[in-house]
Amino acid sequence: MENGSSFSDQKSDSLEAGNGSGFKVHVFSSSSELLEKLHENWSSVKKQPYPAMYSSTFGGIILDPAMMVIPIDDHMVHRGHGVFDTAIILNGYLYELDAHLDRFLRSASNARILSPFPRSALRSILVQLSAASQCKKGTLRYWLSAGPGDFLLSPAGCPTSAFYAVVIDDNFSQCKEGVKVVTSTVPMKAPQFATMKNVNYLPNVLSKMEAEEKGAFASIWVDEEGYIAEGPNVNVAFIIHVRSFSPVQDEGTLSGCTAKCWLLLGDFLAFTWKVGELTMALSDLLWDDMVAGPEVQRIPVPYV
Known part of the structure; x- marks a missing residue:
């Protein structure tokens, strides 16, 4: 997930401005070392903006923000082959989830993406994800992708589609004034x-x-x-x-x-x-x- 203190913003001591010749890329020797770095990146964030995520590639709900990732070879990432929609969480209720879920599946059909789950299962996952997040006010955003598999143009090499969702903690309010x-x-x-x-x-x-x-x-x-x-x-x-x-x-x-x-x-x-x-x-x-x-x-x- 994106974050204001991303790795790209952390300048290396060996990299001088305007000159990359002395830049040395670190090679992570183990998954535990990488995970430690990911947790270090999130340690400075005072309030977790993404309290929960669901990933069909992981097969469950994720509460650790350091692990809220999707595969780089997902067709949605490198070919834009994916659709999404959003619902609002307000005072512990999901507002107009069904209307947005219907539009979501129409978009998926037009994008020729088959859902890995029936509509009822998608709805249940989103409700359970909202509950696990403990978020009372925010947004629920969800995606259907052609799925991971390879970096080719055709999704033929993607074994199955993927479903992702994330709860975003957001203290929004009613707009009382006009906008330009x-x-x-x-x-x-x-x-x-x-x-x-x-x-x-x-x-x-x-x-x-x-x-x-x-x-x-x-x-x-x-x-x-x-x-x-x-x-x-x-x-x-x-x-x-x-x-x-x-x-x-x-x-x-x-x-x-x-x-x-x-x-x-x-x-x-x-x-x-x-x-x-x-x-x-x-x-x-x-x-x-x-x-x-x-x-x-x-x-x-x-x-x-």
């Missing part, structure tokens, strides 16, 4: 790839970096015909006049679970406020649904 966005100059992904949540997020990353460089929160993509599409990791919606809430729904953008939820919750609004107040009212409805909505949306995590 800019129009992205980074080309949009083709519809075939934009509509599946795959790990090829370089355009998204560059779009986000572009926004940050311009002092904005995010960039918004505009298609070739001049129509607003989506952001790098958010859907876009408009409040038209006073009584109409209209999310962008395009065949070339990712189907948003939150946007669908907003449409359902929006039916309960009287639509008598000003635009700014209506935006906040929709946000309040969604946050309330996350905090105290029906259990069809919120799955209690069975902590031990």
